[in-house]
Amino acid sequence: MDTFTTRSRDIVRLRYLFARAGFGATPAELDEASGKSLRKIVRRLFTDSESVVELHVVSPDENESKQELKGMMRDGQLDKDMLKERIRLNTEKVRDLNLQWLDQMASGKGALREKMALFWHGHFACRTMGRNPLLMQQYANTLRQHALGRFGNLLMAVSKEPAMLQFLNNQQNRKNAPNENFAREVMELFTLGRGNYSEHDIKEAARAFTGWQFTPEGQFIFRERIHDDGEKTIFGKTGPFKGEDVIAMLLENKQTARFITAKIYNYFVADGPVSKPDDKKRVDELAEQFYKSGYDITDLMETIFMADWFYDAKNQGAHIKSPVELLAGLRHTLGVRFDQPQPQIFVQRTLGQLLFYPPNVAGWPGGKNWIDSSSLLFRMQLPNYVLKAADVMVQPKEDGDVNTQALARKGGAKFRTTVDWADFEAAFSKTPDEELTKTIAATLLPFPLRPDQLPLLEKQTNPAQTRSERIRALTAALMSLPEYQLT
Known part of the structure; x- marks a missing residue:
């Protein structure tokens, strides 16, 4: 086996790890990791x-605050212009939070933490109600x-x-008038499954x-006077349980x-329902651990990234990048900076994943749902x-949500x-010309x-180009292939 093929396979394996555990890697990061033991790379x-x-x-x-809302009152009614301005400012703050988090993902610093947080954002799906930026900031952090x-x-x-309690209506959950929404989603979506x-x-x-x-200041508070302190029977146990007791019971349940x-x-390995015998067995073993x-x-994720089966050929290229993964990865790999923030919001909304605006309590469905005729x-x-x-004249998807529509500029970006x-x-300074296309592709x-x-890609270049121009042309062409949408 020639040196290029051996190194290429090593780079492809590393690229897969960095893409699944983060948002991809620069060529320099791949080169630096090449030759190191897998354990050292994972620990890093x-x-x-x-x-x-x-x-x-x-x-x-x-x-x-309530005081500010009182200041918007005119003749016993809210001043519509003042309220509209407050909503505009809050919407901009949520947009800024979105972009700040995206910047962190694209920076490559703490990539695994940000990738896990993105996963948890879909698992603990929550969206801004009333466009309150402080509550969403606390939730994201x-x-x-x-x-x-x-x-x-x-x-x-x-x-x-507070963002979650508001989103799932627990602010309306009181003794003598219980609201089941929060309790249902904690069981169905956060812990046990339907x-x-x-x-x-x-x-x-x-x-x-x-x-x-x-509180109005965005702090959790337990209000004893509206708590039902009577005995409850949950999962066969009886007692004057509070919310913390329910959480403890859910964690005691191996389900x-x-x-x-x-x-x-499903998110980091298989990208589909866990249905095959080998996958079920691995999940059972991992769940027990x-x-x-x-x-x-951390212990769970380290076990996954160190497992031989994680790198099986059937897993590589089987995951369709989410819009945020696609955008953050492209930015990180090439050190892309946007002069204006709006296009990044435009991309997220057009492709169907706008941070802090999941479609519903179940989060984004992912997988093949990311691809349709309008977004491909x-x-x-x-x-x-x-x-x-370039100037883009594509229109974002119409989702009927005035909150997301307020973030998207009409007429493209x-x-x-x-x-x-x-x-x-x-x-690629030391890469021979004849290996340049394959090396960048890897x-x-x-x-x-x-x-x-290979010949189709080579047609994207011409002999008159400098080496720098050739690298740029090949990179753009490779990133426009369907395979670039996969990890």
Whole structure:
């Protein structure tokens, strides 16, 4: 086997790991990792994600208060112009939060933490109600803070987030008038999965969660006076349970470990329902380990990334990048910076994944749902739009949501970008001309180029081009292949 083929296979394997555990890698990062043991590379992913820098676009004292709302009153009614301006400002803050998080994903710093947080954003799906930027900022930072810790701590913290309590209507959950929405979703979507609880369990758990409220300043508070302190029977146990007791019961149930493990396996490994015998066996073994470890997320993820089966050929290239993965990965690989923020919101909305605006309580369905006739062409053309700073006249999808529509400029978007070509090109300075196309492809694509693709790609260049121009032309062409949409 020649040196190129051996190194190419090594790079493809590393590219797969960095794409699944983060948002891809630059050629320099792949080169630096090449030759190191897998254990060292995986451990580096975790050590690089040990610390977290909080997202910050709004301070608690800037949050909308009852006093401010009173100031908008005119003759006993809200001043519509003042309210409209407040909504506009709040919407812009949520947009800024979106972009700040996207910047963090694209930076490559703590990539594994940000990737896990993105997964948890889909699992603990929550969207801004009333466009309150402070609540969404706290929610996002809670996901990021606990992303690699213990699932029990994450579950408790997210369940007490004002954004989640508001989204799932627990602010309306009071004794003598219980609201079951929060209790139902905690069981169905966050822990056990559908069919692993009874309607009686939900009704009784809803009583336990009464009193879980939040203040106008965005702080969780337990209000004793509206809590139902009577005895409840949940999962066969009887007592004067509170919300924390319900969370503890859910964590005691091994079905929670299996439900979470299967979802993580689907997201990071198989990209589809866990139905094949080998996949089921692995999930069962991982779930048992996850449960015994006290729901240690880092321990679970390290086991997955170190497993031989994680790198099976059937898994590589089987995952369709989500819109956020696609955009963050493209930015990271080429050091892309947008002169104006709006196009990144435009891309997310056009492709169907706008951070902080999941479609419903179940989050984004993912997989093949990312691809449809209206978005596929735009996906394929996105690298050219970004790399060539083009004007785009594609219209975002109409989802009937005035919140997301307020973020999308009508009439398309103007892509004005700066690309760090110098660093990208430097990685190929010693690559022979005849191997340039295949070498760049190995850093960008999950599969080796097919024989019929090579001559078509070579036609994207001409003898009059400088080496730099040739690298740029090949990169744009490779990123426009269907394979670039996969990891």
